[in-house]
Amino acid sequence: MKVVEVAHPLVQHKLGLMRAAGNSTKTFRELAGEVATLLTYEATADLETEEASVDGWAGPVTTRRIKGAKITLVPILRAGLGMLPGVLALIPAAKVGVVGLQRDEETLAPVGYYEKLTGRMDERTALILDPMLATGGTLVATVDMLKAAGCTRIKGLFLVAAPEGIAALEARHPDVEVYTAAIDARLNEVGYILPGLGDAGDRIFGTRG
Ligand SMILES: O=P(O)(O)OC[C@H]1O[C@H](OP(=O)(O)OP(=O)(O)O)[C@H](O)[C@@H]1O
Ligand SMILES: O=c1cc[nH]c(=O)[nH]1
Numbered sequence: 001m002k003v004v005e006v007a008h009p010l011v012q013h014k015l016g017l018m019r020a021a022g023n024s025t026k027t028f029r030e031l032a033g034e035v036a037t038l039l040t041y042e043a044t045a046d047l048e049t050e051e052a053s054v055d056g057w058a059g060p061v062t063t064r065r066i067k068g069a070k071i072t073l074v075p076i077l078r079a080g081l082g083m084l085p086g087v088l089a090l091i092p093a094a095k096v097g098v099v100g101l102q103r104d105e106e107t108l109a110p111v112g113y114y115e116k117l118t119g120r121m122d123e124r125t126a127l128i129l130d131p132m133l134a135t136g137g138t139l140v141a142t143v144d145m146l147k148a149a150g151c152t153r154i155k156g157l158f159l160v161a162a163p164e165g166i167a168a169l170e171a172r173h174p175d176v177e178v179y180t181a182a183i184d185a186r187l188n189e190v191g192y193i194l195p196g197l198g199d200a201g202d203r204i205f206g207t208r209g
């Protein structure tokens, strides 16, 4: 399974800033968007291009453009919305399908409550957006939904991923690619990533405490 831990200094610097517990909602949200943009840059590096031509200032110029790529972004509610503006900054024409899943705090199993995907999923590359890949239950359930809709090319963008979540994905959907700013050490006894970011949804939406 392809797993890319993005080592770029800007990614590492910004993720380091996000780890500070005292960040304001504004700061955390801004950094989440910026790291999401940089992950998008990495995750789209293999998009196919084709030759094109434009009328330049001194006459015709041969250029390259992205070849027929139909990208659909799939933010997982709620925390995935925090990455959406940063990804749209680079792919402003992308369609967006939304899935709603929340972990049951006792069992850690994902509970689905919403699904609104774009049409013709069989023709699209899906970029799943979620700040945290913890046990992997939420991601596996999301990939199940996308594949049931016909999608065959799926990548996931995460600010932080746990080894447990990566292993769970590899066991169920090894064809899915993972792009993350960090593969952290492990999960704690209640399923939070260590050192992680804490509750990313609460930090993005300002609902802590
Ligand atoms: O890998 P898993 O163990 O499934 O956990 C990861 C999920 O948990 C968080 O969402 P949460 O359930 O807190 O929902 P929220 O986005 O509404 O806060 C996170 O944003 C992921 O979606
Ligand atoms: O560490 C974690 C795990 C799941 N969800 C979060 O927001 N953080």
Ligand SMILES: [Mg+2]
Residues within 6 Å of the ligand: 079, 199, 200, 201, 202
């Ligand atoms: Mg949450």
